[in-house]
Amino acid sequence: MMSSKRRKLAAGLEILEQRRVLTAEAAFADGVLTVEGDASDDIIEVSYDAGALTVTSDGNPVEIEGLPADFELSAINVEGGGGSDEITVDVANLTLAADESLQVQAEGGQGDDTVQVNVDTLVVEADGSFAVEADGGRGDDTVGISVTGLTVAEGGSAELEVGGGKGDDDVSLAVTDLVVGGEVELGLEGGKGIDDLALAFTGVDVLETGGLEVDAEGGPDDDTMAITATDIVIAGEAEIGLELGPGDDDLTIDADNVGIMAGAEVFVEIEEGPGEDTITLNLGANVVIDPDATVVLNGDDEEDEEED
Numbered sequence: 001m002m003s004s005k006r007r008k009l010a011a012g013l014e015i016l017e018q019r020r021v022l023t024a025e026a027a028f029a030d031g032v033l034t035v036e037g038d039a040s041d042d043i044i045e046v047s048y049d050a051g052a053l054t055v056t057s058d059g060n061p062v063e064i065e066g067l068p069a070d071f072e073l074s075a076i077n078v079e080g081g082g083g084s085d086e087i088t089v090d091v092a093n094l095t096l097a098a099d100e101s102l103q104v105q106a107e108g109g110q111g112d113d114t115v116q117v118n119v120d121t122l123v124v125e126a127d128g129s130f131a132v133e134a135d136g137g138r139g140d141d142t143v144g145i146s147v148t149g150l151t152v153a154e155g156g157s158a159e160l161e162v163g164g165g166k167g168d169d170d171v172s173l174a175v176t177d178l179v180v181g182g183e184v185e186l187g188l189e190g191g192k193g194i195d196d197l198a199l200a201f202t203g204v205d206v207l208e209t210g211g212l213e214v215d216a217e218g219g220p221d222d223d224t225m226a227i228t229a230t231d232i233v234i235a236g237e238a239e240i241g242l243e244l245g246p247g248d249d250d251l252t253i254d255a256d257n258v259g260i261m262a263g264a265e266v267f268v269e270i271e272e273g274p275g276e277d278t279i280t281l282n283l284g285a286n287v288v289i290d291p292d293a294t295v296v297l298n299g300d301d302e303e304d305e306e307e308d
Contacts, residue, residue: 256284
């Protein structure tokens with residue numbers, strides 16, 4: 001027979017386990033999954049893989065209120081709330097056909113948070129759309145978006161934006177194996193605080209029908225921004241804007257194995273602020289610009305210079 005002391009201990013453990021499960025709540029309505037943490041330090045993981053949707057909190061499965069057996073998902077919204085939270089959203093093995101869209105938003109909220117959105121093997125067909133926004137909120141946060149194997153067909157669109165918010169943040173956007181046949185926008189913003197920003201491209205193919213727009217902004221304080229580009233082919237249009245802000249900033253650009261093809265249009269704008277900025281450009285031996293390509297750096301047209 002169990003003693004009263006042991007019964008109380010068992011009841012306490014059961015209550016503790018229930019409390020751990022309920023540190024995050026998940027609900028589904030009108031195609032939108034909403035996951036909210038509480039004021040404690042939450043560990044929230046959301047997975048949407050080949051149509052299967054799961055949520056865990058502190059390693060424990062979370063029941064998704066209102067989720068039918070047969071559902072169509074159009075948005076994922078995750079908010080950590082108070083506390084220093086760890087949020088991970090994984091999206092994988094999906095095809096967004098015409099008139100299909102998926103929006104992912106993940107925000108840490110108050111506290112020193114880690115927010116990471118991972119995208120693996122996703123196809124956006126004509127008239128389909130995909131968007132991701134990751135934000136640390138207030139606090140010293142680590143925020144990132146990692147994309148591997150994203151194909152955007154002609155007529156399709158994708159938008160990826162990552163921001164640190166207020167605080168001294170580490171902000172990163174890494175893109176590997178990206179095919180741009182439609183419109184793709186990439187955004188990176190440090191916000192207030194001393195931030196480290198990293199933007200990495202590996203294996204990017206901008207087709208003749210494609211348009212790639214990249215905007216990176218450091219913010220008002222002393223920030224560090226690192227841009228790396230490897231194995232890049234541009235046959236369409238690319239617009240790249242880098243804004244350092246008013247602080248004393250460091251910008252490093254590393255590029256290797258980059259080809260800008262005939263007929264391509266590439267516009268690069270680097271805006272320095274009033275502070276003492278340092279800009280370092282490292283070009284590898286295999287950076288090739290076709291004579292029939294248009295490359296404009298801060299309003300300086302290389303093609304026009306060659307013709308004059």
